[in-house]
Amino acid sequence: MSVTFNRTQLITVANRALREHEKAKADRTKAVAKYRTEHATKDADRTRANAVRLRDGLTKLLRKSGPxxxxxxxxxxxxxxxLDADRFYTEPGEYLIKENVTVKSGLLTPAQVIETRSLLQVLGAATGDTISANELKLLGLKNLGPVFAAAAAQSGKQVGA
Structure with missing residues (x-):
């Protein structure tokens, strides 16, 4: 039994998957920026007090003559x-960001994005109204599950559940 797809619907699904992936990446970027700002704000008073204390102490020492x-x-x-990092502000590293920002960086892996774009190119070049799963497989497009899952993410549906 051969599985066939409507070419127009498959193009719509693939485009939606790429849009949702890009939206998720943008959401992640915003969440990371927000976390970095909150982290800096939270540490501002402590680190400023340490820097002021050091500056004042060094100023007193420099005003004296002698070693x-x-x-x-x-x-x-x-x-x-x-002058350790705990006394002064340092931006959060990747580990802290991963621990504190729960927004996903995208719905598709880079390889899946490439495969989805390849799928769109193949579908754009296809002439018929339908395309079979076997034809896609022969062209090297085997793993389309993530495309459907990413496209379904917008509507809140779960694919394969």
Whole structure:
């Protein structure tokens, strides 16, 4: 038994899948930007206080004449010998972003995006109203499940459930 698809409907589904994928990527970008802003705002008071304390301490040391000892710098730095990352603001790394931003980065993998675009090119070049699953397979387009799943994401439907 051969499975055939309506070419126009398949084009619509593939285009919808790519649109939803791009929308999910844009949503992820916005969520990451929001998280970075919130992270910086949350740390602003603490890190500013540390920097002001260090600046004031170093200013006092520089106003004195004579050598500046490491112990003096440590005291100016709030007791820490190092200018470590915990004392001053550092942007969140990928690990923190992955842990705190739950929005997916896309519905399709890069390989699936390429395959979906290839599918659209094949469907655009096809002449008939229908195309069979076997014809698509012969052209190297085998894994179309993610395309249908991404297209169904908009309507809230689950494919294969």
């Amino acid at each position: 500046i000892h490491m112990d003096d710098v440590r005291d100016a730095n709030g007791g820490s010998r190092y």
